Amino acid sequence: MKNRYTPVLVLYSLFSGIFFSQAQDSKEVLELKKKIEKTSSDSEKQEIRRKIIATYSNEKKLDSVVVYTNKMLPFYERMNDRAKIGNIELNLVGIYHALNKKDLEILHFKNAEKYYNDLTLENKVRLNDIGGFFQYSNKNYDKSLDYYNRNITFYKIGEKVSTQKIDETYQTIISLYYYRKYDYAKTFNVTNDYLHFIQKEFPEKLGDVHAYLGGIYWGVGFNKKSVEEFEKAIKLYENQKGREKDIYAIKRTLGANYMNMKEFAKAKNYAQESFDYYTKIKDVPSLSHTYNLLAHIAFGENKLAESKEHILNAIKIIPDTAQANLYNKAYLGTIKYKMLMQTDSINIKTDKSKYNELEKIAKELSDNFEKIEANKDEMTSGVLIHNYNLLSDAYGMLGDYNKAYYYLDKTVKQKEKSYSVQKIRALSEVQGEQELNDERLRIQVIEETKRIQLQKEIELKALRFEYEKKQAAAKTKEERKRLALEEDLKRKEIQIKFEEEQKAVTLRYNQEKNIARINQEKKDAIAKAELESSQNQKNIWAVGAGLSLLLLGFAGYSYNQKRKDNKKIAEEKKKSDDLLLNILPFEVAEELKEKGKTSAKHFDEVSVLFTDFVNFTANSERIGVQEVLNELNICFTEFDRIMEKYGLEKIKTIGDAYLAVSGLPVSNEQHAKNAVNASLEILSYIQQRKKNNPNALDIRIGIHSEPVIAGIVGVKKFAYDIWGDTVNTAARMEQNSSLGKLNVSEATYHLIKNDFSFEYRGKIETKGKGAMDMYFVNES
Missing domain, CATH: 1.10.287 (Helix Hairpins)
Incomplete structure (x- = not known):
């Protein structure tokens, strides 16, 4: 499904018309500068400066525009004209964007935000668009959505906002939810909201929205819903002139719908209709797309030779450099792989020519898919999962286990992102509140079970890859036998670990079901x-x-x-x-009982605490999985007691990591101090335990203090969680801590510097965040 309005296009409209080149002042500018020297009136000087800026802008001399735009600020600052100051700051954002000076661009955007409440409506809308794009560029999608939704709110409360701008904003929001956050429930909700907007403001575009909805449903596998929406779009298009191309584009996608539903006869009929139309009007790119669809249909019927013929035609009729040929060539690789596996998959490793052929296919697929990944905006999860899985299988057959594991891991992660699709599908068919609750819980268990099984599959495959390499390198029969026993032991340990996780999931399911009962x-x-x-x-x-x-x-x-x-x-x-x-926390539980739901809340400043046991995997191998699990349970139980003592809210455990937060759900000025005291008590407890227990685990702790969003995940889903960059930074503090140490960020240090003694560690490079100041907190 093509996304016609992206944040990039929105930004183009914000900053368009701003260009620059270097040259001497024109005659017009020189005359204006003479005038400004002669006048003593500040207001007249401002008007002349405005004309100079306009002239420089027309002459594309952007550096000079910056100089004179900045010269206008002091006058408005003296007048305390906050609206004008904010407008100038916004203008500077656009100018520095064109000059590609990102730091200054961001600086002036932050300055403009300080005057947000004083800006005109037009400038507020403009600021929100820019803010949405900035956050999108930095992959802060939630913050990006906050900015874009402000403009939607303006429209909903009756402010006079450009309906064309709202149209674009809706499509940007839908794109963010669908392609970036994989939040399909929100995608559907916003798209339905968008449908009402179009019905009111642009009824002539109603067919486009139904086509858009059909594309979304198709992308997540709701084929019947997709067909319904596409048929609505076709009916609307049939009453409009010049919509033939749109009708046949939809018919081509209907062919894909029926292919997914294994109704190959209908799929071929729609594909053939589209093919005949595109042949008639000589639309070569669309013909290529239709050949691709015919290749997929033949592949689904296991007609591999026919499938290959269609995809080769798709490639041949368009330029080799065309974007569509990346996808065509990727699918050709899929067909070649399937044909090779069907002919002689058993002897791949022993038949040199077959091995070389598979190696060539895998290399082509890998190189091609790297280019495809750069265009994720245009891709559904299904395409990503299919390609990742295929590459994992291919490299596994070749014995390149590092790459096989790499692509298997990407497959699993992409599947986890897409699980909510199955959840929506299941819940959409349920009737009644009690039944809905039971079904929601059941789906949660299914999702958790899938996650556990996939993770187990990764670990078992990784283990197999590791020991295949060791077996190949083994020189004696006794060594191979020892390796086989060692592998079997580790396999059993993995099995036990995941059985325990499954028990925990089942227990939680029963508890939540009991609450509902x-x-x-x-x-x-x-x-x-x-x-x-x-x-x-x-x-x-x-x-x-x-x-x-x-x-x-x-x-x-x-x-x-x-x-x-x-x-x-x-x-x-x-x-x-x-x-x-x-x-749940008491306050959240009370709100849930009173209202039947809770709202996520923003907390201006909290302290997030992460703990992690050092060399957990190695210890599991040394003392056994069950013993390590017992040790974890003992330690986490004590951590729970310590959290309660210092008023911290336990969020969750993640494997051998423990996450808690101080300063919510009720704000507390002592949040940083309480978090540090709790951490120091944990360190003391672990030190004491190591003296008395040879199997005790070493620990490291990290704390960071900044804002977070906190609330219950999902509707009536009893899992309190926190979100925000603060959580990631706290994790970086823990990862860069040392054995038996508490490592805090500079933000936390400034909150507690008078309460504890510290060891400044200097700037330390962190993953994804660059160099950060860090401090060890000394135990008293």
Whole structure:
């Protein structure tokens, strides 16, 4: 599905028209400069400067534009005209963008943001567009969405914003959710919102939106939904002139839909219709795309020779350098690989010519796919997963296990990103709240189980690759036998580890299901008590005054019965509350009970704490998996106690890592100090444990203090989590710490520098963040 509006295109419109070259001042500029020297009026000088800037801009002398734009600032600063100052700062952003001076571009954008509330609506929209692009460029997609959504909000509250701008912004947001965040639920929600916008503002484009929806559904495998949307688009296009090309483009995609549903006859009919139309109008690029589709259909029918013929035609009729030929050649590699495997897959390693042929195919695929990856905006998860998996299999057959593992790992990670697709598909077919809750939990277990199985598959394949190499290098029968036993032992350890993970998933599923059951029983008990109370009242009024004694006795019974019911309700409520508080912070649990949902919240400053056990894998091999798991459980239980003592919120454990945060869900000025005290107590506990237990593990800890977003992941999904760059930086602090040490960032250091003693470590290079100042906190 082609994404017509990307943040890059949006930025082009923001900064277009700004160019520069070097030359001497023109006659017009020289005359304006003379005028500015003669006048004593500040306002007249500003007007002349504005004309000079306009002239320099027309002459493409951008360095001079910068000089005179900056000269305008002091006047507005004296006048405290914040709107004009903000406008100038925004203009400087555009100028420095054209000059490719990124640091100055960002500096002036930050300056402009300080005046956001004083800007005109037009400049607010402009600032949000630029901010959205900046964050997109830095892969801060959530922040990028925040900026773009501000402009959507302006439209929704009735501000006079360009509807064309809102149209582009909607498509940018949809692109971000779909291609960058793989958040398909949000993609559907925003696209439906966009549909209402188009119905109101651009009804003539309604067919485009249905085609867009069809493309999204197709990309995530909702083929029936996709067909429905595409058919709506075709009906709308049929009533508009000049939409024939759009109709046949959709028909070609309908062919892909039916191919995915294994309805090959329908798929071929749609593909042939499109092929005949493109032949008639001599649209060669579209013909190439249709040949590609016919190749896929034949491949699905296992007609490999026919598939190869179609894809070769797709390649032949367009220039070799055409973007589409990257995809065509990648698919040709798939066909060649399948044909080779079908002919003689067993003897690949022993037949030199077959081995060389496979090596050539793998090399072509790898080189070609590197070029394709640069165009991920245009790719669905399915294309990525297919190519990664194919390359993993090919390199595995060749015995290049490092590359095989590399592509297998990429396959698994891409699949994990796409799991929410299956979740949406399953949930969309469920009826009723209770059934929906049960199904949601069931899908969570399926997703977790898939993740565990995939991770196990990676580790087992990596183990196999490792020992195949060792076996090949072994010189004696005894050495090979020893290696086989060693491999079997490690295989069993991996199996035990993942069985334990699966047990933990099942336990969590049962706990959450129990919470749902308790809540439902509580609702039923309340309803029952209210019903009985209502019925008792009716009976009392019906009997009459002559039976007052009997009524008193019945009332007493009713009171006692209701008291028992209330007691039961209270007991069930306590169970429910206790379970919730074991999963969620108190404040979040209360909000969830009161509203049935919670909102993620921004916290201006918290301290994030990461711990990690050193040489965990090596220790597992040395003392055994079960012993290490027991040690982890003992340590994490003590960590939980320490977190509670210092008021930190445990977020989760990730393998042998422990993540907690200080300063939420209730803000606390002492968050950094509390996090450090908790960390020092953990270090003390580990030191003491090492004295008494030979199997005790070494640890390192890192802390960073900055803002985060915190809340429950998903709708009614009981998993409290935190997001933001602060979490990544805290992880870098831990990774760059040392055995038995607490390493803190400069931000944390400034918050606690008067409370502890430190060892300054200097600037240390970190992955993805460059050099950062770090400090060891000394134990008292």
